[in-house]
Amino acid sequence: MGASVHRLTRLDLTVNIRFPGTRANGIQVAAMAEALAATGLNVDVVVPRRWPWKGVDPYEHYGVARTFGVQRLASLDTIDMLPARAQRVPFLVQSVTFGLRALARAAVTRDAGILLRDHYTLQVLTNGLRRADLARVSAEVHDLPAPGVRRQRVAAALALLPAVVTINHALKHDLVSEGLDPGRVLVAPDGVSLARFASLPSRGDARAAAGLPLDTPRLVYAGQLYRWKGVDTLVAAMAHVPRAELLVVGGQGDDLERVRALAERLAPGRVRFTGNVPPPAVPALLATADVIALPNSAGREISARYTSPLKLFEAMASGRALVASDLSSLREVLRDGENALLVPPDDAQALGAALSRLLQDQALAERLAVRARDDVSGRDWRARARQVAEFLREHLEVAA
Template sequence: MTVRIRYFSDIRFPLERANGVQTMETCHALAARGHQVFLSVRSDTARPSRDPLNFYGLKALSTLTIDRLRVVGPPTFRRALYFAFAVERSLCHRSDVILTRDLGVASLLLNLPRWLRPPIVFESHGFAPVFAETMDELVSGGRRARPTQKDRLFLREERVWKLAEGYVTTTRTLASELETRFGRRDDAITIPNGVRLSSNRRFTPPSWLESPVVLYAGHLYPWKGVEVLLRAVVRLPKVRTVIVGGHPGEGDLLRLQDLARSLGIGDRVDFVGMISVADVQTRLGTADVLVLPTTSTESADRYTSPLKLFEYLAAGKPIVASDLQATREVLEDGRNAVLVTPSDADALADGINRVVDDLSLATRIAEKSFQDANGFAWENRAERLEHLLKAVQRSD
């Protein structure tokens, strides 16, 4: 049974950040399974406008249509116009199911009469009031939400949890929290994020010479823990470190470059900057050890399901990661990773040394992570989403 899916995402498109990547991979994988997918986004702000398929390194599919709203102006105006766009597309363009990870859009569309709109499936990546309350910890220059803003987000979360026809979380920890707050939903399911796997991937056992390469890939926000990694590198004189991510002139990139120099490790740390989505796996393949040093913020501990974690698995390299609730849903210390106390530079250095000094351990956890990645392919994720979407469609 083919499903006509309308996916709403109020982002400029293509978007280089994880939100954009995850959205595109989800829609493309569903379309590859034969479903008719309409991805409704905002137009690209780059000039000339970029082709999303080329940007993400994906092939064109006749079953995937990218529907872009052209809008300029301040954020509040763009948001209001996208809301109107979402309502119009929901009412005037036939779909079997609406899928979105945008809490505001889901809450808005649930106000429409049920007989006028398709059923809505919401995919939650975190509890919005907690993100809003800790924004000053998550983003440089971020502001903590006012109590009224938090209250409004809480009501939206409750409304969508109780009224959406289908519900997905990316971690079991988040699902448990939502049930504790709002009551049980028997039809809510957890589907972790995914990774793109090549058809000819082969595992290569790790080996390194005098100076093993430790690599981090991702954003440079404070909560990502790159500062912790740099402080750990001080204790790792034989290690070379590569940091992938960050735009030239970006505040977080400049901050971390200054920190590396002040710690006396500037000559051992290579800041590569942002690279294309298609080049990420190639870059990961040049590393000896992959590091995920996420700090112990409330939102990171309970909700984080970073795409880089799954890309790390697929790379077949030993992983050293922060020991967080959400991370433990995928990683297990000594089995497919080495887990360390978050926000602790000494613990991170010890974890990296544990891998570098024990090639047998490094090989064992790298091979297991490589195998585990097979279960997180975007195709597998799309199959699980498909079961939910069809169930929602049948019950409509």
């Protein structure tokens, strides 16, 4: 590497998402943008103009400092004009048009490094930029297509880049198996804003603030309600956890209605739903819990092997005991009987038994919670950003 390796002072986080939005990808991007800016980089989040978030302040929504910029690129977005079953073609059109706009920006901002997040923009840039210009482009990988032609195309595009970041070891393993140089792949699991958990209210105060009964055993799930998140199994597990109530934090649209209907059928009157809440409000809701559940399903590879859930690290930081699915993705962080109880995925009876065990054994719950909080203490977003920034400075070559 030449001296230009050390000239990285600007970084575009180029991501095809709604920003702000309700999904974890926006939380991660905002947190990393703030944290990367704290390393001394001049950071811009580069996103498409997307309906319906016009006018919503992303800094206030995500609870982050105004230390990075937000650049919005035009794209042809008709996705939400059609029902979900007809959105595939509009999604492809929006993705490609955003990728072309990102390519045009990359052609005129040659003094900035680029960190990509989605496969379509990756392939547009690797096909549209000169090989010399790709020396300043990197990518962060959160999942991969199923084995086959699409995965091979993504891997071939990633192989053209000098630096790739993955959120867990399984992703790195699969990319190396596709031919990537392991020395150019950094594993950096997701993180947590530890400052938000530094002075949580007591369990009783948190419940009072949320309008929840003070003496009812309480389970909490926080996150989206996609089927692979396993919340259907958690609702079914309520039959094996007598007297307890479940608070579901998050969810929207058809997924929320599906889980709400399931709860009315399987656990009537025992499941409460908040819908989506702003990210800064989540810690106080986690503080209402006796036990937090992370019931990921084994049915999708993104869940079984590739995920690095933000809500996992938030649960660990909350000081509450955790029950999670025994999946390789989660075992990269969790150890059964040490910082969590792990149960077979998609097994409502086993999940219910573990939740009941922790509700009844407060000493065990406290021991697991203390160890989890200790284990997550080094996973602040700023620590992750320092690791990623050092890696990018070492591998990217940016024009002066």
